[in-house]
Amino acid sequence: MTLRLTSRPGGASASGDPRRGGVEFDRRRPGMLLDLREVVFNLSGVLDFVGVTDINHGKRVAFLSHAIGQTLGLNRHHQARLFEAALLHDAGVSSTREHRVLVSAYDIPDAYGHCERGHDLLSGCAPLAHLAPLVAGHHSAWFELADGAHALDPDQRLSANIIYLADRVDAMLTGDDLTDPLMRRDEILGVLDRESGDRFAPDVVEAFRAAASRDALWFGLDADALPIELAPMARDGRYTLVSFPVLTELASIFAHIVDAKCRFTATHSVAVGAICARLAALAGLNEDQQRKVQIAGLLHDIGKLRIPDTILEKSGPLDAAERATMNRHAYYTHQILRQIQGFEDIAEWAGSHHEALDGSGYPFGKSAPDLPTESRIVAVADVFQALAQTRPYREAMPMARIREILGDMARARKLDSDLVGLAIDHADTLTACGRGGVCLDQVAMSRRASRSRLASTWAARSSRACSTRAS
Numbered sequence: 465m466t467l468r469l470t471s472r473p474g475g476a477s478a479s480g481d482p483r484r485g486g487v488e489f490d491r492r493r494p495g496m497l498l499d500l501r502e503v504v505f506n507l508s509g510v511l512d513f514v515g516v517t518d519i520n521h522g523k524r525v526a527f528l529s530h531a532i533g534q535t536l537g538l539n540r541h542h543q544a545r546l547f548e549a550a551l552l553h554d555a556g557v558s559s560t561r562e563h564r565v566l567v568s569a570y571d572i573p574d575a576y577g578h579c580e581r582g583h584d585l586l587s588g589c590a591p592l593a594h595l596a597p598l599v600a601g602h603h604s605a606w607f608e609l610a611d612g613a614h615a616l617d618p619d620q621r622l623s624a625n626i627i628y629l630a631d632r633v634d635a636m637l638t639g640d641d642l643t644d645p646l647m648r649r650d651e652i653l654g655v656l657d658r659e660s661g662d663r664f665a666p667d668v669v670e671a672f673r674a675a676a677s678r679d680a681l682w683f684g685l686d687a688d689a690l691p692i693e694l695a696p697m698a699r700d701g702r703y704t705l706v707s708f709p710v711l712t713e714l715a716s717i718f719a720h721i722v723d724a725k726c727r728f729t730a731t732h733s734v735a736v737g738a739i740c741a742r743l744a745a746l747a748g749l750n751e752d753q754q755r756k757v758q759i760a761g762l763l764h765d766i767g768k769l770r771i772p773d774t775i776l777e778k779s780g781p782l783d784a785a786e787r788a789t790m791n792r793h794a795y796y797t798h799q800i801l802r803q804i805q806g807f808e809d810i811a812e813w814a815g816s817h818h819e820a821l822d823g824s825g826y827p828f829g830k831s832a833p834d835l836p837t838e839s840r841i842v843a844v845a846d847v848f849q850a851l852a853q854t855r856p857y858r859e860a861m862p863m864a865r866i867r868e869i870l871g872d873m874a875r876a877r878k879l880d881s882d883l884v885g886l887a888i889d890h891a892d893t894l895t896a897c898g899r900g901g902v903c904l905d906q907v908a909m910s911r912r913a914s915r916s917r918l919a920s921t922w923a924a925r926s927s928r929a930c931s932t933r934a935s
Contacts, residue, residue, distance in 0.1 A: 495706050500704065511555060528633055535672075536667065546626060552586065552592070554582065555585050579599060605664075718762070725776065736845045764813075795826075870884045
């Protein structure tokens with residue numbers, strides 16, 4: 465069996481220049497050379513897709529939070545933490561319905577659920593764990609954050625309250641028929657003045673008032689202006705070697721967010737990632753490629769966050785319009801991932817999971833010469849796991865039927881016959897691997913509290929660097 469790799473196996477470097485998206489393969493320190501800020505910024509974009517028709521909520525909140533932080537004179541480290549937490553503040557939201565509730569009204573009866581889910585997701589990933597308390601507190605009133613169950617340290621308390629105010633300002637603007645948010649300035653400031661000292665810190669309200677006095681703040685919220693405003697903040701400019709375990713943790717966060725969108729696909733992405741890694745090993749790919757293709761499997765469906773819940777949960781066949789909408793998800797996945805320097809291969813593999821060797825797939829209509837082994841692995845793993853999982857329109861299939869369907873797809877040149885042969889021969893192993901990946905992931909989630917000791921180290925390090933005011 466001959467399998468084609470997209471990059472050189474072993475310890476060779478694909479490119480030594482990070483500005484060209486170089487990825488380091490160093491056997492002594494396996495990982496990828498990445499700008500972590502850029503990774504977080506672009507992956508956080510999938511959270512904005514949850515709104516389907518109302519996108520960019522997270523980016524608008526980050527933009528407003530950054531403006532408030534600048535006015536308060538927060539130092540660079542504190543600003544960075546505030547910006548990243550604002551981008552990820554709704555990590556606990558996967559449902560279009562829940563998103564609509566959160567952004568359609570100023571007062572939300574029970575907003576703590578998604579805050580806690582977001583906290584739990586972030587607290588298990590060491591580089592992001594220091595953001596978890598800010599996400600947990602971003603719907604808690606200023607006085608609630610001072611003591612009791614929601615208490616935070618002073619820096620965390622300030623940041624969480626800034627995000628809360630920015631989030632509620634955007635909620636007041638969302639769905640407004642006015643084309644210019646500037647027209648709501650006085651009304652919004654009036655609401656915030658009434659909440660000063662209770663829901664919001666007086667200093668935060670005053671800082672927003674000062675920032676809001678500049679028309680440019682409101683103009684910057686426009687869909688065409690926002691990317692330009694955020695561009696200087698989207699990258700840190702420092703490339704570090706990020707280990708594969710850390711990258712897998714990071715990808716797993718977004719896999720959970722995607723899988724939580726529909727009860728029928730719960731655990732799908734985590735299982736596909738585990739099956740990808742095992743299938744890659746069976747196919748003879750080196751260890752680094754196995755890890756990278758696992759990340760592609762974890763992220764292959766992130767584009768589904770922009771697909772309405774009603775389509776994902778429909779019990780009957782999709783009509784032509786619904787099918788056209790559904791088919792966009794692989795394109796969205798590719799577009800999100802390709803913006804991250806160093807993720808070029810992962811973007812191709814993840815975004816090609818519905819392509820076919822005979823050219824009949826979507827969204828790019830690729831055929832065999834355009835599909836490397838890693839893309840083919842993700843495609844086989846996706847079909848294998850989907851057939852084994854209950855969906856709204858059918859029950860999970862028995863293994864004999866799964867083998868039969870995979871064989872039919874290989875003979876029809878939809879899937880790679882060599883990889884399908886491996887999947888059929890090792891079906892029990894792959895099934896156990898998929899379940900094991902889910903089980904290991906659940907164990908990891910249950911250990912988040914104990915792992916918070918490591919997270920606390922990151923948080924303490926960040927806190928020491930983040931005095932509230934710039935010196």
